[in-house]
Amino acid sequence: xxxILIKGGRILDPSTGRDETGDLxxxxxxxxxxxxxAARTIDAKGMWVVPGLIDIHxxxxxxxxxxxxxxxxxxxxxxxxxxxxxxxxxxTGHPVETAMAVRYVRDRAAEAGLARVFPFGAVTKGLxxxxxxxxxxxxxxxxxxxxDDGHPVMNSEVMRRALEYAAMFGKPVVSHCEDxxxxxxxxxxxxxxxxxxxxxxxPAVAESAMAARDAxxxxxxxxxxxxxxxxxKETVEVIRAAKAAGARVTAEASPHHLTLDDQKLRGYDPRFxxxxxxxxxxxxxxxxxxxxxxxxxxIASDHAPHGTEEKEQEFAACPNGVVGLETxxxxxxxxxxxxxxxxxxxxxxxxxxxxxxxxxxxxGTLAAGSAADVTIIDPGRKWKVDPAKFRSRGRCxxxxxxxxxxxxxxxxxxxxxxxxx
Amino acid sequence: MARPPKxxxxxxxxxxxxxRELTRGDLDAVLSLARKLKKTPPxxxxxxxxxxxxxxxxxxxxxxxxxxxxxxxxxxEVVDVSPVGSSLTKGESLNDTARTIESMGVxxxxxxxxxxxxxxxxxxxxxxxxxxxxxxxxxxxxxxLLDLFTMEEHLxxxxxLRVALVxxxxxxxxxxxxxxxHRLLGNDVTVVGPATLIPRGIEEMGxxxxxxxxxxxxxxxxxxxxxxxxxRQQAGLFxxxxxxxxxxxxxxxxxxxxxxxxxxxxxGPMIRGWEISSEAADGQASVIQDQVANGxxxxxxxxxxxxxxx
Numbered sequence: 224x225x226x227i228l229i230k231g232g233r234i235l236d237p238s239t240g241r242d243e244t245g246d247l248x249x250x251x252x253x254x255x256x257x258x259x260x261a262a263r264t265i266d267a268k269g270m271w272v273v274p275g276l277i278d279i280h281x282x283x284x285x286x287x288x289x290x291x292x293x294x295x296x297x298x299x300x301x302x303x304x305x306x307x308x309x310x311x312x313x314x315t316g317h318p319v320e321t322a323m324a325v326r327y328v329r330d331r332a333a334e335a336g337l338a339r340v341f342p343f344g345a346v347t348k349g350l351x352x353x354x355x356x357x358x359x360x361x362x363x364x365x366x367x368x369x370x371d372d373g374h375p376v377m378n379s380e381v382m383r384r385a386l387e388y389a390a391m392f393g394k395p396v397v398s399h400c401e402d403x404x405x406x407x408x409x410x411x412x413x414x415x416x417x418x419x420x421x422x423x424x425x426p427a428v429a430e431s432a433m434a435a436r437d438a439x440x441x442x443x444x445x446x447x448x449x450x451x452x453x454x455x456k457e458t459v460e461v462i463r464a465a466k467a468a469g470a471r472v473t474a475e476a477s478p479h480h481l482t483l484d485d486q487k488l489r490g491y492d493p494r495f496x497x498x499x500x501x502x503x504x505x506x507x508x509x510x511x512x513x514x515x516x517x518x519x520x521x522i523a524s525d526h527a528p529h530g531t532e533e534k535e536q537e538f539a540a541c542p543n544g545v546v547g548l549e550t551x552x553x554x555x556x557x558x559x560x561x562x563x564x565x566x567x568x569x570x571x572x573x574x575x576x577x578x579x580x581x582x583x584x585x586x587g588t589l590a591a592g593s594a595a596d597v598t599i600i601d602p603g604r605k606w607k608v609d610p611a612k613f614r615s616r617g618r619c620x621x622x623x624x625x626x627x628x629x630x631x632x633x634x635x636x637x638x639x640x641x642x643x644x
Numbered sequence: 645m646a647r648p649p650k651x652x653x654x655x656x657x658x659x660x661x662x663x664r665e666l667t668r669g670d671l672d673a674v675l676s677l678a679r680k681l682k683k684t685p686p687x688x689x690x691x692x693x694x695x696x697x698x699x700x701x702x703x704x705x706x707x708x709x710x711x712x713x714x715x716x717x718x719x720x721e722v723v724d725v726s727p728v729g730s731s732l733t734k735g736e737s738l739n740d741t742a743r744t745i746e747s748m749g750v751x752x753x754x755x756x757x758x759x760x761x762x763x764x765x766x767x768x769x770x771x772x773x774x775x776x777x778x779x780x781x782x783x784x785x786x787x788x789l790l791d792l793f794t795m796e797e798h799l800x801x802x803x804x805l806r807v808a809l810v811x812x813x814x815x816x817x818x819x820x821x822x823x824x825x826h827r828l829l830g831n832d833v834t835v836v837g838p839a840t841l842i843p844r845g846i847e848e849m850g851x852x853x854x855x856x857x858x859x860x861x862x863x864x865x866x867x868x869x870x871x872x873x874x875x876r877q878q879a880g881l882f883x884x885x886x887x888x889x890x891x892x893x894x895x896x897x898x899x900x901x902x903x904x905x906x907x908x909x910x911x912g913p914m915i916r917g918w919e920i921s922s923e924a925a926d927g928q929a930s931v932i933q934d935q936v937a938n939g940x941x942x943x944x945x946x947x948x949x950x951x952x953x954x
């Protein structure tokens with residue numbers, strides 16, 4: 224494998240605390256201290272050279288939902304957005320609930336040859352929340368963890384057993400915290416804006432109450448719960464308390480919950496419809512603060528592509544979810560880092576070593592000897608979000624038309640350049 | 645011939661999606677035109693040659709009929725395309741249905757839909773004037789306009805009023821349109837109902853909340869009763885219709901506590917014995933039949949405003 228020299232960039236690696244201008248060598252697919260005779264030299268002056276970004280919450284829909292997204296297109300979107308690793312949710316068209324399905328996702332990802340893909344398996348058979356799926360066999364086949372995602376495990380006994388069982392294999396259970404009894408027919412955050420618009424509310428307590436249950440089950444069982452897309456300030460309080468008590472609880476925040484609030488829903492625009500919904504400005508502030516202080520471990524996009532025709536329905540009928548892989552980096556740099564709400568170091572940490580630790584992945588670092596997953600970021604590049612240019616099959620984004628500052632210039636996976644802008 | 649007043653009072657908007665979007669001037673302009681129309685019917689039909697479509701994806705008798713009569717009195721042709729087992733149930737999207745119908749030539753689309761925001765959605769896809777005839781729990785703007793018109797007729801003014809909206813506020817588009825209207829007019833609105841049927845944050849729309857109906861009877865100028873639907877009880881939002889009637893129904897006993905000159909309103913359809921007694925619905929203070937009659941003039945005024953604005 225030929226060597227690559229990345230010259231004169233700002234090397235920013237939160238995993239080792241390194242932040243300096245210098246050269247980075249990739250030799251034999253690994254990060255190296257030095258090298259000789261680079262086959263390719265990349266001038267990184269003015270750029271940031273960071274560990275390959277990691278997004279542990281994406282929906283690639285395949286198998287069974289290929290009209291919305293495929294593993295190949297999802298991977299193309301990932302590397303274009305600077306992401307070298309993603310973890311795919313199990314609620315695909317045909318749910319990933321067997322070892323065979325886990326292998327299928329990994330094989331399709333290998334064929335695409337772009338980003339690394341770590342599939343989650345289902346917690347329960349058919350995502351029905353009743354009987355455990357074959358967690359052990361899926362773990363052996365390479366499942367990164369287990370989640371029924373949008374079909375929250377309502378039965379506390381089932382969740383307890385899932386945590387106990389998954390812990391045998393050292394894998395987390397990812398919880399989309401939503402008490403489904405409290406959110407039947409809900410279209411947006413419950414509060415003054417929903418009241419004004421006459422839309423059925425999704426109360427924040429449906430998330431925080433479930434997070435509290437899962438945190439307590441984690442303490443009881445010793446199992447690892449990872450709380451997905453935290454949206455409410457009370458959920459932040461639950462996680463903070465659970466961590467203080469020593470529970471194995473980790474959590475993520477999505478770019479939209481970090482930057483947008485439910486005032487955007489006026490006008491019934493489906494580009495702002497997701498689950499959990501956009502919350503109040505106060506919630507957004509609390510989620511940002513929790514990411515900054517480490518209560519939340521990482522940023523994850525919840526990349527959730529849908530067909531344009533599905534998103535073009537009346538608000539209550541259109542599905543939840545927006546794409547994120549190609550906008551996350553720009554949004555975080557523009558709306559959080561440039562605004563002074565998050566340091567560059569913490570932002571990169573939350574997209575590299577932060578998510579790597581949640582799933583126990585050996586990535587998200589530029590330490591010598593590790594696999595060469597590297598993202599070169601042009602922090603000054605201004606670009607306009609144009610969904611027509613997305614690699615993803617999904618076109619629905621709340622940032623359509625926004626001008627963002629900061630983008631991936633080069634993405635390297637395992638020592639291979641897989642994207643160059 | 646009655647024409648919308650020229651100058652700043654005439655509407656410049658193309659659609660009527662909600663009272664929320666209106667200005668005080670818009671409100672005054674349409675109500676003053678409605679008054680004029682009630683006094684003197686237009687001598688020549690101002691909307692002759694125009695076509696109005698009623699598209700009701702939710703059952704309605706009075707609103708659809710009222711729009712139809714209003715349009716015909718103005719000389720417009722009325723076509724009803726409400727989907728009873730038609731293409732909408734076959735999976736055609738709302739936008740495609742709207743565009744298809746519009747291709748047949750339409751000037752006004754009067755839309756009722758169970759989803760909040762559906763008329764807003766349609767208005768972005770079509771060229772005709774969209775009139776919201778009730779969308780989910782969002783708005784029912786012409787109802788609020790006819791309510792204001794009727795209040796003014798009976799109380800001699802539409803501002804400086806104390807108005808009580810009683811019942812299922814959570815699911816009521818009539819309540820929301822009334823709240824927006826009274827906010828524009830600076831009226832004092834109290835919403836009354838069980839805690840489970842009062843939506844969070846309604847105070848931010850300018851309402852005061854109480855769960856005690858008796859506390860407003862002696863003070864408020866308008867007691868507006870809202871429709872109670874049995875499915876709300878089935879959804880566990882209150883224990884029984886009998887308990888509801890005792891706590892929140894306008895019973896015969898309560899009628900004696902009304903402030904002198906106060907009026908009783910109801911947008912219909914009403915269920916006698918639940919939210920309202922016959923004594924209240926048919927009594928001296930009731931203006932419920934006038935609301936229905938005034939609906940026609942208000943809707944004529946709305947169509948003329950929208951028709952000329954284009």
